[in-house]
Amino acid sequence: MKLPASATAADRRLLPEGRLAGPMPWVIAIMMFLTALAGAAGLGIGAAAVELRQGLGERLTVQIVEANPDTRNAQARAALRTLSKLPEVKLATRVGDAEITRMLAPWFGAGGLGEDVPIPALIDVSLTPEGIDHGDMIAGALARVAPAAHVDNTSEWLGPLARLMHGLALLAAGIVLLMMGATAAAVVLAARGALNTHRATIDTLHLLGATDVQVARLFQRRIALDALFGGGIGFLAGILVILLLGAEISRVGSALLGVGHLPPAAWLLIAILPFLAMALATVTARITVVNALRQML
């Protein structure tokens, strides 16, 4: 008898054929389907959270709300100088009048506001990753040189959303772990059932001098194939649903629903799942069978 991968056809016949006859492959298929969905959701939400953090969370908007244009411009220049010296700031640029006019056009028309309505000076600030949590410090530094500065820290209002997304990603990871646990439990039950079914054959093999490891290999090979079959079916069904959902989400165009555009690393992780299930089933089957065989003489 050899390793499962190199077992001869004769070795494989030592147990009666019966693969796919039991419910285990289909139980694993269902588990894998749900695991793939949970995994994709978790990875998608995680990717969306990162994008959100990088896109909005690392940015600040500074408004200089001052009616006097000279004072406004002076404070804006002072604010830019201060910001450029802070290590937490990657880049600070003043938003030009043309851009502000374009942004206000939907409300005030394309003609602009002229000189009658004072418009705040806007400074767009990109933060370093370390600077995200230092919004208050930056606001304090600006208050000293530009009293009319008002800091709009996007990370403040994004915080609860980011925490929610982080929580959802963790929940998805927890569901994946639970599914793996349930898969292992299904394998334990299947292995015990198979042991009972083939008890007479096992006894005979033992009395002919077969070791526990030799007997266990016969079971683990079969269970590994069942797991790969079930895992493959569930995985394909899961991928199909993920692609369909992704297409629908892409149509909605929500940046928050990142599952529509999973990064390549996430796809790789999801693709590993059936093989992970097979490895889990093989190890579980081996441990279960060897432990059960130890109860025999």
Add this chain to the structure above:
Amino acid sequence: MQFEEVGLRYGADAETLVDVSFTLEEGGFYFLTGPSGAGKTSLLKMLYLAQRPTRGKISMFGQEVTGLARDRLPGFRRRIGVVFQDFRLLSHLTVFDNIALPLRVAGVEEHDLQAPVREMLAWVGLAQRAEARPATLSGGEQQRVAIARAVIARPEILVADEPTGNVDPEMAARLLHLFDALNKLGTTLVVATHDLHLLSRVSRAQMMRLDRGRLSDPTGSLRYPPRSA
């Protein structure tokens, strides 16, 4: 092989085997007799290491095996051939594969086991039934497959439990001839049987008799028919 004051009890019942002591000589031929329920099968189970005694000491191949660790049992079992009373052929395997089983368990390569299995099939007269399943064989043919499987790996001890119980007198004589030939090749034989005629056919055989769990001839010197007869 040596049994010293061996006792066996199943659960809380009275002892099935009581103070069984004997020594089997290497290359000996032993018949084990006794009425039904005397404990013959239990004694044989201990001989082929399918049962541990509840007391006493068993030694074989120069080592005590009474409390042998499980992982060391296969090595000893491969040195013992067993013909089970119910044959225990694997119904999903062909005759060829059943006979090849001990060699495969021992790790013999496929190309190395073809010749000995074919030779064994011819020896037991089943060369034409190599691809048959056990269910399609007669009782005598199944018996011969069981014997071929028991001896294919050249065991040092062959244990047979009622090997002639399911065959006609002519087949019984043929089987005994097979055992005799094996014994002459050096294999120690222990054959449990009710068939008293069988005992008289091997002149050098010794007899052990079990009655209510006690071995009535621990020395193995009693012959059938007894020397005094």
